[in-house]
Amino acid sequence: MGALNSIPHRTPSRRPRGSRARPTLSRTRSKSQPSGAGPLASRSSAIAEAPRTPKRDQYLIRDPEAVVVSGGGEFVLVNPTGESMVISDADGARAKALLTRLATRQAVTSIEEGDRKLVGLLVAKGIVLRGGRDLASRIARPGGKRVCQNLVLGVSGAVAATHVVNYVWPLRYQFCARLNVVLTESARRFVVPEAFTRLGARVFGDLFALYPDVQVPHIELAQQADMVLILPASGHTLHKLSSGACSDMLSLIVMATRAPVVVAPSMNAALWTSPAVQRNVTQLRADGLYVIEPSIGYAVSAGDDAQPELGSPGVSTINVANALAAVLAAHKSRSLGKLSKRKN
Template sequence: MLAGKRILLVIGGGIAAYKTLELIRLLRGQRAEVSPVLTRAGAQFVTPLSVSALAGEAVHEDLFDLTKEAEMGHIQLSRSADLVVVAPATADLMAKMAQGHASDLATTLLLATDTPVLIAPAMNVRMWQHPATQRNCEWLKGDGVALIGPNAGDMACGEHGPGRMAEPEEIVEAIAARLAAGPLAGKRVLVTSGPTHEPIDPVRYIANRSSGAQGTAIARALAALGADVVFITGPADVPPPGGVEVVRVQTAAQMLEAVQTALPADAAVFAAAVADWRVTTQNEAKIKKQAGALPVLELAENPDILAHVAQMGEGRPGLVVGFAAETCDVIDNATAKRVRKGCDWIVANDVGPATGIMGGTENAVHLVTGEGVEDWPRMDKALVARRLAQRLAEALA
């Protein structure tokens, strides 16, 4: 998939730099060419010798290499690659990128390049959550820079939370997606996935059994066809795919806000199992059990995200796809839902307990369109996703 592709890899200064050695090995294993650029801080964590040995190329470190600069080496280096990858992208490096600094070889390359850029942020959780870093992150996205990660987990500093660099396998997947020259190249597709959690009190919530597996598979399949995917996910059981922009939410209201922020898009696939109701007033403290007295929960309807987007008029995606998880009269209910919501397609499935589909690895769907109903056989969710992605690509062609 990456054979013959040239990756300009900028290695920033963070403990996650050690992962770039495995990243280089994986890229070379897919026959990609890796041209490494090691920052001065990065060289505190990995050596030029180890990077060069794995990449099979000399490591670039100095902006003022007179031999190379006689031929404007930093300009040629920045534009000869198919993709520029920054891993790890530290808070400092992201700040310099956002502000257009050119104080060393790495930042000069990033400022001079007209090649697509993918960054893998890695830093302390407090640094990642700091408003300055988040502003820089949004600024870079606006400049067309793609992000992979960061992931949440334990850190070398002893803290826990978002800030871990994405794993090398995830970065390779993201690189492949960015370089895909498939039928959806240049198309922006929004995908929602997973359940939503509607809090009752600090320890209880309303939810459903959705694992998020089908939505994740769809996002991965769309990215594999070259789409620029925005993946908005509730608290799902499965991790999000690489190569897509991930937005994590908890509630239906947060998901609607994230969808509105992600628009415009060429297509939108609403695979999330959004809770229909929420508690009107969330208790600040845990509701205590009292003998003979049941708590009274007043419910309100959650926003209908699918209908909101399908009926929005100006700015509506060209193709809006909804999902209908039914336990009886599947096709009739899905057909009525498509008309009621105003969407173009509905992917309907039977999620009755006997099917094992809800939270399982397989799915059996019916694609309901304005032209009729297609009955697909039961198959792995990844196969369902690839088939749906291909249909979507044909519709957007």
């Protein structure tokens, strides 16, 4: 990203030979420079001057993946790519106030003149995002419009199941109105049902257990679902679904539902690239399921010698709501296309 504002180009005026140029620009900078400005003062040449009239319809918001650490009078800022910077003294206090304010979208024109240089630096360093009216829509916001009424979240017995609880909050408040969680027997080795119920989700698992207000769970959940998400999907789960097995509640729901089914495989690279797993994944795609390709992660089996490799679930808590919304929109478009072809 570029700096927040740029210095307008000025053509230097001619002056009589031997006369001295007026250092107007340097005086302006020295007046706007607060005393005790800390490390920011040495970077003043890297921060562009703000134009007198900032562009309208331009907005700022803190990148949700940026990390801010405070301590000892200093602020350590780390952008999503891992680049860090340190701000201290007076500029640190100003940065704290700005980043608190920029937790929600703010118009560029609302930024005070004295803070625009600092905002420009934060934008240039990737701590703050700048864009148009759609800027905040890049970040799913709690309480916004939920495009899915009923989501079934299936959790299978992969190690990544230990992190699934962190997805409940963004799913419940950014994507779906109701969340039903289905734990496989293996998943219960990694996570307990109470972790989900305390966050407002209903939990199912045992095919033969009795559940309040639900007569036949796997049928009712399958019929009510607007989407089924399996996160993480272990190699064993991929095999069951690709072969049409109906051996537990999760596989029964997948077989019985007419809603889009999204699977997010999670396993080490050796398993993911094996011919058998790839054959199962190919069959799932052919059956109309959506497969979220794995992302980069570290294999637990490698211990201290672990190197980045494919195997981690391909969505994070930051982008899961937007990713599922895109899949749901694509599925509806595909369904309408099929219906149109049938009519023709």
